[in-house]
Amino acid sequence: MTDSVGKLEEEALKRKERLKNLKRKIEASNSGDNGQSTETIPKPVFRNYRPESEEIKECAIEEVKPTDVVSEISSQLEMMKAPIVIEEIDIANLAPRKPDWDLKRDVSGKLEKLERRTQKAIAELILDRLKSGQEDILQAVNVASATITSGKDDEE
Template identity: 80%
Template sequence: MDTVGKLEEEALKRKERLKHLKRKQETSNSESNQIAESIPKPVFRNYRPESEEIKENAIEEVSPIDLETEISSQLAMMKAPIVIEDIDIANLAPRKPDWDLKRDVSKKLEKLERRTQKAIAELIRDRLKAGQDDILQAVNVASASITSANNEDE
């Protein structure tokens, strides 16, 4: 029986809290309504230019289009045969998937190629100075490396 009494007491407390919250909400709503009423509402008007300069710069009215002539001209254009001979097939061919990579890397490869040629020339000079190989063999090695580099580029 005590549980029933406690439940009734809790229900009464909840009712009191709800009444209190409603009163609070009503007072806040009335305050916000008073604030909203004190703010002036904007009046929207259409703009009509009063000066001649503005009227002249305004958008000119578009003349009505003769619908039948427009449609007939469009249909005539559709009936005309399409000339395929003027189209260049080479421009329509898809590019290779790595074309942009080759384009971006080409400048760097040119620099590396120049550095490689300089390094080969220095190695040949060093060998000649050291006397390890004779001049003919050094020249043959350099010419072979240059031709192999050129073949790889192609």
């Protein structure tokens, strides 16, 4: 570990030394020869991206003329000046949602499961009562339907 730290420090010192030498060299070249540098600074190379081969020219997008751009912009500006007519307004999007809408959405799947289990439990209770012979069939069905409707009223 100490070898790697020592090596990194040595490389950093060498890099600093090279930068100092380069800086001195640039200052010396600028101060000598009346401010004109002896080294030539490379000029940036601008590339032309126009295709040279015929095959590529055919596939290339046609060049846009300045008049085309002006006419396109002016037509778009004219379209923006025209009033926007909304044909249909969706009232559901305009009305604010209740604060607990996301909770209801998240719990709806669980409630469906519970509803199925409740229906199954009610059916089992009715069968148990019928088997025991405590009540007649009509009364058991009426009790079950009353339980279901009262459960729906509670949900609303």
